[in-house]
Amino acid sequence: MSEFAFTVLDVKPEPYAAAPNLAVRLHITEATGARIHAIALRCQVRIEPQRRSYEPAEKTDLADLFGVASRWGETLKPLLWTQTSVMVPGFTEAVDVDLPLPCTYDFEVAAAKYLQALGNGEVPLSLQFSGTVFTRGESGFGVEQIPWHLEARYRMPIRVWHELMDAHFPNSGWIRLDRETLRRLGRYRTERGLIGWDRVFAELLPAEELEASR
Structure with missing residues:
Protein backbone atom coordinates (compact mmCIF):
# COMPACT_ATOMS: atom_id res chain seq x y z
CA MET A 1 0.00 0.00 0.00
CA SER A 2 1.37 3.40 -0.98
CA GLU A 3 2.08 6.01 1.71
CA PHE A 4 1.55 9.62 0.65
CA ALA A 5 2.16 13.00 2.27
CA PHE A 6 1.09 16.40 0.93
CA THR A 7 2.73 19.78 1.50
CA VAL A 8 1.61 23.17 0.16
CA LEU A 9 4.63 25.07 -1.13
CA ASP A 10 2.92 28.22 -2.39
CA VAL A 11 -0.36 29.76 -3.53
CA LYS A 12 -0.32 32.38 -6.28
CA PRO A 13 -2.65 33.90 -8.90
CA GLU A 14 -2.84 32.10 -12.24
CA PRO A 15 -1.86 34.96 -14.62
CA TYR A 16 -3.39 33.63 -17.86
CA ALA A 17 -6.71 32.21 -16.62
CA ALA A 18 -9.89 33.62 -18.19
CA ALA A 19 -11.62 33.58 -14.78
CA PRO A 20 -10.16 34.21 -11.30
CA ASN A 21 -8.01 31.22 -10.45
CA LEU A 22 -5.33 30.53 -7.87
CA ALA A 23 -2.65 27.89 -8.36
CA VAL A 24 -1.78 25.82 -5.29
CA ARG A 25 1.72 24.38 -5.63
CA LEU A 26 1.65 20.92 -4.04
CA HIS A 27 4.62 18.74 -3.10
CA ILE A 28 3.58 15.07 -2.98
CA THR A 29 5.81 12.36 -1.54
CA GLU A 30 5.42 8.58 -1.55
CA ALA A 31 7.38 6.70 1.13
CA THR A 32 7.38 3.06 -0.06
CA GLY A 33 9.17 3.61 -3.38
CA ALA A 34 6.19 2.40 -5.43
CA ARG A 35 6.04 3.48 -9.08
CA ILE A 36 3.02 5.79 -9.34
CA HIS A 37 1.54 5.79 -12.83
CA ALA A 38 -0.98 8.60 -12.13
CA ILE A 39 -3.28 10.00 -9.44
CA ALA A 40 -6.79 11.30 -10.01
CA LEU A 41 -6.53 13.69 -7.07
CA ARG A 42 -9.49 15.41 -5.44
CA CYS A 43 -9.20 18.14 -2.83
CA GLN A 44 -11.63 19.92 -0.51
CA VAL A 45 -10.31 23.33 0.53
CA ARG A 46 -11.61 24.76 3.79
CA ILE A 47 -10.96 28.07 5.56
CA GLU A 48 -10.38 27.82 9.33
CA PRO A 49 -11.26 31.32 10.61
CA GLN A 50 -10.75 30.35 14.26
CA ARG A 51 -7.00 30.06 13.68
CA ARG A 52 -6.31 33.81 13.31
CA SER A 53 -7.05 37.11 15.07
CA TYR A 54 -9.07 40.03 13.69
CA GLU A 55 -8.94 43.81 13.63
CA PRO A 56 -12.03 45.78 14.80
CA ALA A 57 -12.99 46.72 11.20
CA GLU A 58 -12.74 43.07 10.14
CA LYS A 59 -15.00 42.01 13.02
CA THR A 60 -17.60 44.53 11.88
CA ASP A 61 -17.50 43.33 8.27
CA LEU A 62 -17.73 39.68 9.36
CA ALA A 63 -20.82 40.15 11.53
CA ASP A 64 -23.07 38.87 8.71
CA LEU A 65 -21.19 35.55 8.77
CA PHE A 66 -20.44 34.98 12.45
CA GLY A 67 -22.63 37.39 14.40
CA VAL A 68 -21.32 39.77 17.04
CA ALA A 69 -17.73 39.20 18.19
CA SER A 70 -18.81 38.23 21.71
CA ARG A 71 -20.33 35.03 20.27
CA TRP A 72 -17.38 34.06 18.06
CA GLY A 73 -16.29 31.35 20.47
CA GLU A 74 -19.41 29.46 19.33
CA THR A 75 -19.90 30.70 15.76
CA LEU A 76 -16.37 30.83 14.33
CA LYS A 77 -16.45 27.54 12.42
CA PRO A 78 -14.61 26.27 9.31
CA LEU A 79 -15.95 27.39 5.93
CA LEU A 80 -15.94 25.30 2.78
CA TRP A 81 -14.12 27.31 0.10
CA THR A 82 -14.21 24.95 -2.88
CA GLN A 83 -13.69 21.43 -4.16
CA THR A 84 -11.22 20.90 -6.97
CA SER A 85 -9.27 18.17 -8.73
CA VAL A 86 -6.16 17.54 -10.84
CA MET A 87 -4.49 14.65 -12.65
CA VAL A 88 -1.04 14.03 -11.16
CA PRO A 89 1.46 12.55 -13.64
CA GLY A 90 3.55 9.47 -12.92
CA PHE A 91 6.43 9.66 -10.45
CA THR A 92 8.56 7.79 -7.96
CA GLU A 93 9.23 9.19 -4.47
CA ALA A 94 8.12 12.81 -5.07
CA VAL A 95 6.50 15.22 -7.51
CA ASP A 96 5.32 18.86 -7.58
CA VAL A 97 2.00 19.75 -9.20
CA ASP A 98 -0.27 22.82 -9.49
CA LEU A 99 -3.76 22.36 -8.07
CA PRO A 100 -6.28 24.83 -9.61
CA LEU A 101 -8.35 26.80 -7.10
CA PRO A 102 -11.29 28.59 -8.80
CA CYS A 103 -12.40 31.78 -7.02
CA THR A 104 -15.58 33.82 -7.11
CA TYR A 105 -16.28 37.48 -6.31
CA ASP A 106 -19.93 36.76 -5.49
CA PHE A 107 -20.48 38.10 -1.97
CA GLU A 108 -23.43 35.74 -1.51
CA VAL A 109 -20.81 32.99 -1.19
CA ALA A 110 -19.59 32.80 2.41
CA ALA A 111 -15.93 32.19 1.54
CA ALA A 112 -15.78 35.20 -0.81
CA LYS A 113 -17.45 37.43 1.78
CA TYR A 114 -14.95 36.27 4.39
CA LEU A 115 -11.91 36.87 2.19
CA GLN A 116 -13.10 40.31 1.11
CA ALA A 117 -13.50 41.36 4.76
CA LEU A 118 -9.85 40.68 5.62
CA GLY A 119 -7.52 43.66 5.33
CA ASN A 120 -4.19 42.02 6.12
CA GLY A 121 -2.57 38.95 7.63
CA GLU A 122 -3.05 35.35 6.54
CA VAL A 123 -5.89 32.96 5.74
CA PRO A 124 -5.60 29.59 7.54
CA LEU A 125 -6.39 26.86 5.00
CA SER A 126 -6.98 23.15 5.40
CA LEU A 127 -6.71 20.98 2.27
CA GLN A 128 -8.27 17.52 2.59
CA PHE A 129 -7.34 14.98 -0.07
CA SER A 130 -8.94 11.94 -1.65
CA GLY A 131 -8.78 10.25 -5.02
CA THR A 132 -7.64 7.22 -6.97
CA VAL A 133 -4.02 6.08 -7.33
CA PHE A 134 -2.86 4.04 -10.29
CA THR A 135 0.36 2.12 -9.61
CA ARG A 136 2.64 0.17 -11.93
CA GLY A 137 4.46 -2.97 -10.84
CA GLU A 138 5.96 -6.17 -12.25
CA SER A 139 2.56 -7.86 -12.37
CA GLY A 140 0.82 -4.92 -14.08
CA PHE A 141 -1.27 -2.02 -12.92
CA GLY A 142 -2.87 -1.61 -9.51
CA VAL A 143 -5.55 0.71 -8.15
CA GLU A 144 -5.66 2.23 -4.67
CA GLN A 145 -7.66 4.92 -2.88
CA ILE A 146 -6.16 7.88 -1.06
CA PRO A 147 -7.49 7.80 2.52
CA TRP A 148 -9.61 10.76 3.66
CA HIS A 149 -7.42 11.52 6.67
CA LEU A 150 -4.62 12.95 4.52
CA GLU A 151 -4.53 16.74 4.65
CA ALA A 152 -2.21 19.74 4.48
CA ARG A 153 -2.41 23.12 6.17
CA TYR A 154 -1.21 26.43 4.80
CA ARG A 155 -1.44 30.07 5.85
CA MET A 156 -2.10 32.01 2.64
CA PRO A 157 -1.31 35.75 2.71
CA ILE A 158 -4.61 37.57 2.11
CA ARG A 159 -2.85 39.89 -0.35
CA VAL A 160 -2.73 36.94 -2.79
CA TRP A 161 -6.52 36.86 -3.01
CA HIS A 162 -6.81 40.66 -3.23
CA GLU A 163 -4.19 40.76 -6.02
CA LEU A 164 -6.17 38.13 -7.93
CA MET A 165 -9.45 40.05 -7.64
CA ASP A 166 -7.80 43.37 -8.49
CA ALA A 167 -6.43 41.81 -11.68
CA HIS A 168 -9.86 40.59 -12.82
CA PHE A 169 -12.17 43.19 -11.26
CA PRO A 170 -10.12 46.36 -10.64
CA ASN A 171 -11.75 48.66 -8.07
CA SER A 172 -15.09 46.84 -8.32
CA GLY A 173 -17.21 44.12 -6.74
CA TRP A 174 -20.31 42.04 -7.47
CA ILE A 175 -23.70 41.66 -5.86
CA ARG A 176 -26.52 39.36 -6.97
CA LEU A 177 -30.00 40.89 -7.32
CA ASP A 178 -33.49 39.55 -7.90
Missing part, protein backbone atom coordinates in the same frame (compact mmCIF):
# COMPACT_ATOMS: atom_id res chain seq x y z
CA ARG A 179 -34.52 39.97 -11.56
CA GLU A 180 -37.44 42.22 -10.66
CA THR A 181 -35.17 44.44 -8.54
CA LEU A 182 -32.69 44.65 -11.40
CA ARG A 183 -35.48 45.53 -13.84
CA ARG A 184 -36.68 48.36 -11.57
CA LEU A 185 -33.14 49.67 -11.14
CA GLY A 186 -32.68 49.58 -14.91
CA ARG A 187 -35.85 51.60 -15.43
CA TYR A 188 -34.72 54.10 -12.77
CA ARG A 189 -31.38 54.48 -14.54
CA THR A 190 -32.98 54.95 -17.97
CA GLU A 191 -35.58 57.48 -16.80
CA ARG A 192 -32.91 59.68 -15.22
CA GLY A 193 -30.30 59.23 -17.94
CA LEU A 194 -27.69 57.98 -15.49
CA ILE A 195 -24.38 56.70 -16.83
CA GLY A 196 -23.24 53.62 -14.94
CA TRP A 197 -24.64 51.73 -11.97
CA ASP A 198 -22.48 53.66 -9.51
CA ARG A 199 -24.53 56.77 -10.29
CA VAL A 200 -27.75 54.86 -9.63
CA PHE A 201 -26.68 53.78 -6.15
CA ALA A 202 -25.13 57.18 -5.43
CA GLU A 203 -28.57 58.74 -5.94
CA LEU A 204 -30.41 56.09 -3.94
CA LEU A 205 -28.07 56.05 -0.94
CA PRO A 206 -28.13 59.04 1.44
CA ALA A 207 -25.04 61.22 1.04
CA GLU A 208 -24.02 60.76 4.69
CA GLU A 209 -23.97 56.95 4.27
CA LEU A 210 -21.74 57.20 1.23
CA GLU A 211 -19.36 59.53 3.08
CA ALA A 212 -19.23 57.23 6.11
CA SER A 213 -18.40 54.18 3.98
CA ARG A 214 -15.29 55.82 2.49
Whole structure:
Protein backbone atom coordinates (compact mmCIF):
# COMPACT_ATOMS: atom_id res chain seq x y z
CA MET A 1 0.00 0.00 0.00
CA SER A 2 1.37 3.40 -0.98
CA GLU A 3 2.08 6.01 1.71
CA PHE A 4 1.55 9.62 0.65
CA ALA A 5 2.16 13.00 2.27
CA PHE A 6 1.09 16.40 0.93
CA THR A 7 2.73 19.78 1.50
CA VAL A 8 1.61 23.17 0.16
CA LEU A 9 4.63 25.07 -1.13
CA ASP A 10 2.92 28.22 -2.39
CA VAL A 11 -0.36 29.76 -3.53
CA LYS A 12 -0.32 32.38 -6.28
CA PRO A 13 -2.65 33.90 -8.90
CA GLU A 14 -2.84 32.10 -12.24
CA PRO A 15 -1.86 34.96 -14.62
CA TYR A 16 -3.39 33.63 -17.86
CA ALA A 17 -6.71 32.21 -16.62
CA ALA A 18 -9.89 33.62 -18.19
CA ALA A 19 -11.62 33.58 -14.78
CA PRO A 20 -10.16 34.21 -11.30
CA ASN A 21 -8.01 31.22 -10.45
CA LEU A 22 -5.33 30.53 -7.87
CA ALA A 23 -2.65 27.89 -8.36
CA VAL A 24 -1.78 25.82 -5.29
CA ARG A 25 1.72 24.38 -5.63
CA LEU A 26 1.65 20.92 -4.04
CA HIS A 27 4.62 18.74 -3.10
CA ILE A 28 3.58 15.07 -2.98
CA THR A 29 5.81 12.36 -1.54
CA GLU A 30 5.42 8.58 -1.55
CA ALA A 31 7.38 6.70 1.13
CA THR A 32 7.38 3.06 -0.06
CA GLY A 33 9.17 3.61 -3.38
CA ALA A 34 6.19 2.40 -5.43
CA ARG A 35 6.04 3.48 -9.08
CA ILE A 36 3.02 5.79 -9.34
CA HIS A 37 1.54 5.79 -12.83
CA ALA A 38 -0.98 8.60 -12.13
CA ILE A 39 -3.28 10.00 -9.44
CA ALA A 40 -6.79 11.30 -10.01
CA LEU A 41 -6.53 13.69 -7.07
CA ARG A 42 -9.49 15.41 -5.44
CA CYS A 43 -9.20 18.14 -2.83
CA GLN A 44 -11.63 19.92 -0.51
CA VAL A 45 -10.31 23.33 0.53
CA ARG A 46 -11.61 24.76 3.79
CA ILE A 47 -10.96 28.07 5.56
CA GLU A 48 -10.38 27.82 9.33
CA PRO A 49 -11.26 31.32 10.61
CA GLN A 50 -10.75 30.35 14.26
CA ARG A 51 -7.00 30.06 13.68
CA ARG A 52 -6.31 33.81 13.31
CA SER A 53 -7.05 37.11 15.07
CA TYR A 54 -9.07 40.03 13.69
CA GLU A 55 -8.94 43.81 13.63
CA PRO A 56 -12.03 45.78 14.80
CA ALA A 57 -12.99 46.72 11.20
CA GLU A 58 -12.74 43.07 10.14
CA LYS A 59 -15.00 42.01 13.02
CA THR A 60 -17.60 44.53 11.88
CA ASP A 61 -17.50 43.33 8.27
CA LEU A 62 -17.73 39.68 9.36
CA ALA A 63 -20.82 40.15 11.53
CA ASP A 64 -23.07 38.87 8.71
CA LEU A 65 -21.19 35.55 8.77
CA PHE A 66 -20.44 34.98 12.45
CA GLY A 67 -22.63 37.39 14.40
CA VAL A 68 -21.32 39.77 17.04
CA ALA A 69 -17.73 39.20 18.19
CA SER A 70 -18.81 38.23 21.71
CA ARG A 71 -20.33 35.03 20.27
CA TRP A 72 -17.38 34.06 18.06
CA GLY A 73 -16.29 31.35 20.47
CA GLU A 74 -19.41 29.46 19.33
CA THR A 75 -19.90 30.70 15.76
CA LEU A 76 -16.37 30.83 14.33
CA LYS A 77 -16.45 27.54 12.42
CA PRO A 78 -14.61 26.27 9.31
CA LEU A 79 -15.95 27.39 5.93
CA LEU A 80 -15.94 25.30 2.78
CA TRP A 81 -14.12 27.31 0.10
CA THR A 82 -14.21 24.95 -2.88
CA GLN A 83 -13.69 21.43 -4.16
CA THR A 84 -11.22 20.90 -6.97
CA SER A 85 -9.27 18.17 -8.73
CA VAL A 86 -6.16 17.54 -10.84
CA MET A 87 -4.49 14.65 -12.65
CA VAL A 88 -1.04 14.03 -11.16
CA PRO A 89 1.46 12.55 -13.64
CA GLY A 90 3.55 9.47 -12.92
CA PHE A 91 6.43 9.66 -10.45
CA THR A 92 8.56 7.79 -7.96
CA GLU A 93 9.23 9.19 -4.47
CA ALA A 94 8.12 12.81 -5.07
CA VAL A 95 6.50 15.22 -7.51
CA ASP A 96 5.32 18.86 -7.58
CA VAL A 97 2.00 19.75 -9.20
CA ASP A 98 -0.27 22.82 -9.49
CA LEU A 99 -3.76 22.36 -8.07
CA PRO A 100 -6.28 24.83 -9.61
CA LEU A 101 -8.35 26.80 -7.10
CA PRO A 102 -11.29 28.59 -8.80
CA CYS A 103 -12.40 31.78 -7.02
CA THR A 104 -15.58 33.82 -7.11
CA TYR A 105 -16.28 37.48 -6.31
CA ASP A 106 -19.93 36.76 -5.49
CA PHE A 107 -20.48 38.10 -1.97
CA GLU A 108 -23.43 35.74 -1.51
CA VAL A 109 -20.81 32.99 -1.19
CA ALA A 110 -19.59 32.80 2.41
CA ALA A 111 -15.93 32.19 1.54
CA ALA A 112 -15.78 35.20 -0.81
CA LYS A 113 -17.45 37.43 1.78
CA TYR A 114 -14.95 36.27 4.39
CA LEU A 115 -11.91 36.87 2.19
CA GLN A 116 -13.10 40.31 1.11
CA ALA A 117 -13.50 41.36 4.76
CA LEU A 118 -9.85 40.68 5.62
CA GLY A 119 -7.52 43.66 5.33
CA ASN A 120 -4.19 42.02 6.12
CA GLY A 121 -2.57 38.95 7.63
CA GLU A 122 -3.05 35.35 6.54
CA VAL A 123 -5.89 32.96 5.74
CA PRO A 124 -5.60 29.59 7.54
CA LEU A 125 -6.39 26.86 5.00
CA SER A 126 -6.98 23.15 5.40
CA LEU A 127 -6.71 20.98 2.27
CA GLN A 128 -8.27 17.52 2.59
CA PHE A 129 -7.34 14.98 -0.07
CA SER A 130 -8.94 11.94 -1.65
CA GLY A 131 -8.78 10.25 -5.02
CA THR A 132 -7.64 7.22 -6.97
CA VAL A 133 -4.02 6.08 -7.33
CA PHE A 134 -2.86 4.04 -10.29
CA THR A 135 0.36 2.12 -9.61
CA ARG A 136 2.64 0.17 -11.93
CA GLY A 137 4.46 -2.97 -10.84
CA GLU A 138 5.96 -6.17 -12.25
CA SER A 139 2.56 -7.86 -12.37
CA GLY A 140 0.82 -4.92 -14.08
CA PHE A 141 -1.27 -2.02 -12.92
CA GLY A 142 -2.87 -1.61 -9.51
CA VAL A 143 -5.55 0.71 -8.15
CA GLU A 144 -5.66 2.23 -4.67
CA GLN A 145 -7.66 4.92 -2.88
CA ILE A 146 -6.16 7.88 -1.06
CA PRO A 147 -7.49 7.80 2.52
CA TRP A 148 -9.61 10.76 3.66
CA HIS A 149 -7.42 11.52 6.67
CA LEU A 150 -4.62 12.95 4.52
CA GLU A 151 -4.53 16.74 4.65
CA ALA A 152 -2.21 19.74 4.48
CA ARG A 153 -2.41 23.12 6.17
CA TYR A 154 -1.21 26.43 4.80
CA ARG A 155 -1.44 30.07 5.85
CA MET A 156 -2.10 32.01 2.64
CA PRO A 157 -1.31 35.75 2.71
CA ILE A 158 -4.61 37.57 2.11
CA ARG A 159 -2.85 39.89 -0.35
CA VAL A 160 -2.73 36.94 -2.79
CA TRP A 161 -6.52 36.86 -3.01
CA HIS A 162 -6.81 40.66 -3.23
CA GLU A 163 -4.19 40.76 -6.02
CA LEU A 164 -6.17 38.13 -7.93
CA MET A 165 -9.45 40.05 -7.64
CA ASP A 166 -7.80 43.37 -8.49
CA ALA A 167 -6.43 41.81 -11.68
CA HIS A 168 -9.86 40.59 -12.82
CA PHE A 169 -12.17 43.19 -11.26
CA PRO A 170 -10.12 46.36 -10.64
CA ASN A 171 -11.75 48.66 -8.07
CA SER A 172 -15.09 46.84 -8.32
CA GLY A 173 -17.21 44.12 -6.74
CA TRP A 174 -20.31 42.04 -7.47
CA ILE A 175 -23.70 41.66 -5.86
CA ARG A 176 -26.52 39.36 -6.97
CA LEU A 177 -30.00 40.89 -7.32
CA ASP A 178 -33.49 39.55 -7.90
CA ARG A 179 -34.52 39.97 -11.56
CA GLU A 180 -37.44 42.22 -10.66
CA THR A 181 -35.17 44.44 -8.54
CA LEU A 182 -32.69 44.65 -11.40
CA ARG A 183 -35.48 45.53 -13.84
CA ARG A 184 -36.68 48.36 -11.57
CA LEU A 185 -33.14 49.67 -11.14
CA GLY A 186 -32.68 49.58 -14.91
CA ARG A 187 -35.85 51.60 -15.43
CA TYR A 188 -34.72 54.10 -12.77
CA ARG A 189 -31.38 54.48 -14.54
CA THR A 190 -32.98 54.95 -17.97
CA GLU A 191 -35.58 57.48 -16.80
CA ARG A 192 -32.91 59.68 -15.22
CA GLY A 193 -30.30 59.23 -17.94
CA LEU A 194 -27.69 57.98 -15.49
CA ILE A 195 -24.38 56.70 -16.83
CA GLY A 196 -23.24 53.62 -14.94
CA TRP A 197 -24.64 51.73 -11.97
CA ASP A 198 -22.48 53.66 -9.51
CA ARG A 199 -24.53 56.77 -10.29
CA VAL A 200 -27.75 54.86 -9.63
CA PHE A 201 -26.68 53.78 -6.15
CA ALA A 202 -25.13 57.18 -5.43
CA GLU A 203 -28.57 58.74 -5.94
CA LEU A 204 -30.41 56.09 -3.94
CA LEU A 205 -28.07 56.05 -0.94
CA PRO A 206 -28.13 59.04 1.44
CA ALA A 207 -25.04 61.22 1.04
CA GLU A 208 -24.02 60.76 4.69
CA GLU A 209 -23.97 56.95 4.27
CA LEU A 210 -21.74 57.20 1.23
CA GLU A 211 -19.36 59.53 3.08
CA ALA A 212 -19.23 57.23 6.11
CA SER A 213 -18.40 54.18 3.98
CA ARG A 214 -15.29 55.82 2.49
